[in-house]
Amino acid sequence: MLTPAAIADGRGAFVLDEIEVDSPQAGEVLVEMRAAGICHTDHASLSWKRPLVMGHEGAGVVREVGEGVSHVAPGDAVLLNWAIPCGDCFQCRRQAEVLCEHSKPAHVMEPSLGHAHRDGTRWRGQPVDRSFNLGTLSGLALVRAAAVTPLGAGIPFASAAIVGCGVMTGFGSAVNVAKIQPGDSVVVIGCGGVGLNVIQGARLAGAGKIIAVDRRESSLATARRFGATDTVVAAAEDRELAAVSEQVRKLTAGRGADFAFEATSVPHLAFTPLRMIRDGGMALQVSGINDPVTVSMPWFMWNKTYVTPLYGGCVPGRDFPRIFNHYRRGELQLDELVTREYPLAKLSEAIDDMMEGRNAKGVIVF
Ligand SMILES: [Zn+2]
Ligand SMILES: [Zn+2]
The missing domain is CATH 3.90.180.10 (Medium-chain alcohol dehydrogenases, catalytic domain)
Known part of the structure; x- marks a missing residue:
């Protein structure tokens, strides 16, 4: 044919x-x-x-x-x-x-x-x-x-x-890899296709606080529609997100969040989620950065984990039916993406x- x-x-x-x-x-x-x-x-x-x-x-x-x-x-x-x-x-x-x-x-x-x-x-x-x-x-x-x-x-x-790409990557990184629990605090840096699905996954997992970070106000408005509870605008001159980290700390009892996700594809932001998590917290890089970047080692202190998950830990037979069930119940937005x-x-x-x-x-x- x-x-x-x-x-x-x-x-x-x-x-x-x-x-x-x-x-x-x-x-x-x-x-x-x-x-x-x-x-x-x-x-x-x-x-x-x-x-x-x-x-x-x-x-x-x-x-x-x-x-x-x-x-x-x-x-x-x-x-x-x-x-x-x-x-x-x-x-x-x-x-x-x-x-x-x-x-x-x-x-x-x-x-x-x-x-x-x-x-x-x-x-x-x-x-x-x-x-x-x-x-x-x-x-x-x-x-x-x-x-x-x-x-x-x-x-x-x-x-x-x-569903078979950005949705699975974002949703799965939140639910399968981070294994967010009810009440956890979450930061999502970058509110494009993958970031919005991390936000949806965190919301469905019952996260207590979902802090969206982006340079654009319009993206943060969208993030709220997908489940963000708080938003922080990143200023262009805040290159390593020091000011954003300060704001995140204020929103998380001075401690830092349980989880922070990088979803921007911007190489010099790859390690910035480490600045926003508490001791023993988890930073996840979900945007597929594979350029050489440098990191300040104290950002890893103390007992922090840094993960680059592949495809949201996808198990096709388990995850696709779950995603479509969430969609049918009106809990996961796909049409809006x-x-x-x-x-x-x-x-x-x-x-x-x-x-x-x-x-x-x-x-x-x-
Ligand atoms: Zn793709
Ligand atoms: Zn195998």
């Missing part, structure tokens, strides 16, 4: 072209894409040194299933997910599925791991890789059955499409808007 898709050229650009997708073999599912979220990783994927069908967040409708697939059927609405634990390696056996040694979800630049049927997607006559083994920026995606989770009724595709929808033909504009920070989340709809 021919279908339109966005293909990264590996050298910083992409083309919109047709790709050829086969019918599913055993253990595979063919999904008709309805919506695909875009994030900074998609921009990075333009330069992964090989052609690749773009997109790693998405939702759609099952068109065909291969032999042995029973958890979904043609016509089902599904969420696509790129982190697929094997269930049997060292990390999976110790309940750290997100660190699965077999599927290595974080090693996205390696050729498709563990997927035997790589010829099932072709571009210009040659087999082509799919971003994170999904390739959601395409009319059709041929994926492993385990990558597909049933959606159930009542969730718009655009809202579902963003999608600030703009674009057709695939406007992918360039969507990527520009994202790089300029114009959207909480932009979604391509098919």
Whole structure:
């Protein structure tokens, strides 16, 4: 079958072209894409040194299933997910599925791991890789059955499409990794797509105080709508957030918060959550910073923990149903996160808007 898709050229650009997708073999599912979220990783994927069908967040409708697939059927609405634990390696056996040694979800630049049927997607006559083994920026995606989770009724595709990335990362870092308890105090630095979901997770975990920090008043107003109880504006000249830390201390009995999250992607802010937590508290860096940065060691004093969680500690079978149940009960906002929808033909504009920070989340709809 021919279908339109966005293909990264590996050298910083992409083309919109047709790709050829086969019918599913055993253990595979063919999904008709309805919506695909875009994030900074998609921009990075333009330069992964090989052609690749773009997109790693998405939702759609099952068109065909291969032999042995029973958890979904043609016509089902599904969420696509790129982190697929094997269930049997060292990390999976110790309940750290997100660190699965077999599927290595974080090693996205390696050729498709563990997927035997790589010829099932072709571009210009040659087999082509799919971003994170999904390739959601395409009319059709041929994926492993385990990558597909049933959606159930009542969730718009655009809202579902963003769950398999920023929502999972923010919500999961609060609930699965920090394991926030009722009454805890929490600081969230940066109120974009991931930060807002940390705030939602903290609210659902029963945090007593959720202090949102951002440079923009408008972002702090949004943060309040997602559950922030207090807000602190970061001044441009407060480069290492010393003044913000002072304010946080005043709001937390002079002690510092139990947890502080960095969700800005700004390298020199990577360690600033350490300044805002109490002795023995936990700082989490959830924005994917991997630049070299320096840190003042006394910030770690005393007995503080610093964690860079991967994908919010995602266990797909446990976390996606939980997130969708929260949504159905009106406890977790998803629709409000999608600030703009674009057709695939406007992918360039969507990527520009994202790089300029114009959207909480932009979604391509098919
Ligand atoms: Zn993403
Ligand atoms: Zn494993």
